[in-house]
Amino acid sequence: MADMPRVCGRFAPSPSGRMHAGNVLCALLAWLSVRAQGGHMVLRIEDLDPDRCTRAYAAQLEEDLHWLGLDWDEGGLSAGGDYLQSACTARYAEAFHALAARGLTYPCFCTRAALHAASAPHLSDGRVLYSGACRNLTASEVAARASVRRPAMRLRVPDEDVCFVDGVYGTVCENLAQETGDFVLRRADGVYAYQLAVVVDDGRMGVTEVVRGCDLLSSTARQLYLYRLLGLTPPHFTHIPLLCAPDGRRLSKRDRDLDLGCIRANCNAPEPFLGQLAFLAGLLDRPAPLSARELIPYYTRARLPRQNVVLSPKTYRALCNQT
């Protein structure tokens, strides 16, 4: 019998700020899932966006993962370019040009304002479904517009359902044309889009499972379509509910909500914090101070919640009391 591929998971953080408790919950569950199966963990720094990501945040992120006891077998800053998206542009360009050569891409000259003003429907998560305004431009229209503005490059998507079985949400289907629309592969400033980069990287790194926040659930159909076009094997996906502040809003890196700076100043050791997260994720019946390693036997996907987890004011204050 052929060997089963080894389980390979990943941390794929964007170093655009200090990790908050929700980011840690994702990292913890991704790590527990891999370690519970004796698998291999990769750390890839998703620093594609030069305006938002810094080396200093990436270094802080690694230091925070060490403090939490979440280790990795491959990757990270010291492993160099292959694990830093900002250094992998040539790989994304190669995948992009393969798609372009098949006539699957087109330039889009729409400004952000035009995209929002268009009568295209707004999707439930706030995204705007692209109207297709630039889908059928003639060569001379493209040339005229290109002389005044650099285009983004979009992928044409078919009117087709893409379905997958998610580890928490079960069967999820999205119609590419009606629910995602032709999407951007390369921004007008030349930066390759997350959707393309994540597929190229997870594909080439042999990632077999992805555990990440359910804010990315609606990206998965687009990514699966790219896996198919690029002839890569997709991983299994598990999307986990988001952690929310007591007023129901999602934690945000930009607002430094429950970030590890505050949490580490409040809790001297990671165990009470990790135990609290494991309890919120349904893995423990009550919060108990346990290390990441001690939590491995408690990991079971079946217990993960499907609804976002809203922190009580008391828990919020216990994790990060700023007064």
Ligand code: GLU
């Ligand atoms: N880099 C993304 C983030 O930090 C995660 C991407 C993914 O897990 O696919 O939100």
